[in-house]
Amino acid sequence: MKVNKKTSQENILIVGFPSNGLIGTFTISYLIHALDMKQIGELDHPDLPPTLFVEDGEILAPIRIYKRNNIFAIISDLPFDPYLAYDFAGLTLEYCKTSMIKKIIIVSGMETINKDSNAPKIYGLVTHQSLEETLYTNQISKFLAGSIFGTDAAIISVFRKSKTPTLILYAECHPFFPDPEASIVSITTLAKILNIKIDTTDIQKKMEYLRIQRRNLMDETIRTLQQQKIENKPRVPQIYH
Amino acid sequence: MTENKQKEFEIRIIPSSISSLFTDDVEHQTLSPLSCLIEYGTYWLLEFDLPLVNKKDIKITSDENSISVEAKLKETYFEEKFGRKAEFEYFKKSISLPGKIDSKRITAKFEKGRLEIIIPKTTSSNKITIN
Numbered sequence: 001m002k003v004n005k006k007t008s009q010e011n012i013l014i015v016g017f018p019s020n021g022l023i024g025t026f027t028i029s030y031l032i033h034a035l036d037m038k039q040i041g042e043l044d045h046p047d048l049p050p051t052l053f054v055e056d057g058e059i060l061a062p063i064r065i066y067k068r069n070n071i072f073a074i075i076s077d078l079p080f081d082p083y084l085a086y087d088f089a090g091l092t093l094e095y096c097k098t099s100m101i102k103k104i105i106i107v108s109g110m111e112t113i114n115k116d117s118n119a120p121k122i123y124g125l126v127t128h129q130s131l132e133e134t135l136y137t138n139q140i141s142k143f144l145a146g147s148i149f150g151t152d153a154a155i156i157s158v159f160r161k162s163k164t165p166t167l168i169l170y171a172e173c174h175p176f177f178p179d180p181e182a183s184i185v186s187i188t189t190l191a192k193i194l195n196i197k198i199d200t201t202d203i204q205k206k207m208e209y210l211r212i213q214r215r216n217l218m219d220e221t222i223r224t225l226q227q228q229k230i231e232n233k234p235r236v237p238q239i240y241h
Numbered sequence: 242m243t244e245n246k247q248k249e250f251e252i253r254i255i256p257s258s259i260s261s262l263f264t265d266d267v268e269h270q271t272l273s274p275l276s277c278l279i280e281y282g283t284y285w286l287l288e289f290d291l292p293l294v295n296k297k298d299i300k301i302t303s304d305e306n307s308i309s310v311e312a313k314l315k316e317t318y319f320e321e322k323f324g325r326k327a328e329f330e331y332f333k334k335s336i337s338l339p340g341k342i343d344s345k346r347i348t349a350k351f352e353k354g355r356l357e358i359i360i361p362k363t364t365s366s367n368k369i370t371i372n
Contacts, residue, residue: 174355176275176277176288176290177275177277177288177290177355178275178290181353207292208292208293208354209292209293209318211290211292211354212272212292212293212318212320213320215274215275215290218275219275
């Protein structure tokens with residue numbers, strides 16, 4: 001895995017990759033859109049499925065780095081297994097060092113099938129005590145007890161050993177279906193932490209389309225996550241079709 | 242990514258997975274919806290994600306072995322398939338049911354584009370003596 005970096009600098013990195021409800025994907029891609037962030041590089045790994053995207057004639061890698069002022073973003077359009085996740089986290093940290101990033105925020109989804117659909121909640125988990133205050137000042141409930149496995153666990157376990165403090169935002173969501181509605185909660189929370197204003201009208205208008213458009217990615221993500229569950233430990237018997 | 246702030250929010254659509262190429266029916270303009278089946282103590286919960294659908298346009302049928310759901314989309318949905326723009330008008334999927342279910346007591350609820358079907362388990366059992 002290597003970093004193809006065009007520029008470097010600044011201090012906050014937001015990270016999103018396909019997981020429960022595609023929360024990270026929706027949230028980070030919307031932030032990139034809303035802040036009009038520019039792509040400054042990409043992450044590459046020989047074990048990633050050979051996938052490229054073409055946009056306006058430009059070839060794009062599935063894991064890309066964006067920047068606007070002091071905010072950096074890394075987004076993956078492909079789900080990855082825990083082994084790739086370790087490499088992804090290691091490389092992200094390497095990038096943080098070279099770009100003098102002082103804080104990392106990861107956005108993900110928390111499996112909650114029977115959530116109160118009118119008010120999805122958001123929880124925070126921090127790797128360093130210095131970020132406890134961020135939770136408190138932004139009124140984010142602390143993730144107090146539970147288990148994290150697979151890709152999320154792999155990434156968090158790498159970050160918690162590093163010197164760069166990391167905050168993980170978990171939005172309650174449906175684990176098996178794309179959940180742009182729950183993503184709105186993480187978008188507004190993230191905006192609050194970053195002290196920026198984000199209008200979510202655009203994503204609200206397109207929620208139903210996003211659910212259909214992203215069903216293939218959700219399908220791929222579920223297969224990856226289910227595989228991780230089988231490899232780690234059998235849990236509640238959930239059957240995904 | 243984009244230069245234009247006025248541009249509407251678009252996220253990149255991952256190329257159709259191999260499985261979706263077989264499950265979606267381009268000829269009959271039918272998409273295969275996402276679904277999941279979860280076991281609870283006394284029932285199974287079968288869920289379908291049906292965005293762009295009105296409750297009145299959903300048809301659920303069942304027999305002893307399966308449940309089928311068909312739904313008409315509120316508007317035509319376009320997607321790239323095999324390098325061509327395909328039109329879709331419907332969702333359709335059949336799910337095989339686990340055994341020992343009480344098919345007469347199946348109930349369904351549709352909210353925010355998600356169809357939830359509760360499938361109670363049968364409760365007949367044999368008493369086992371502890372020696």
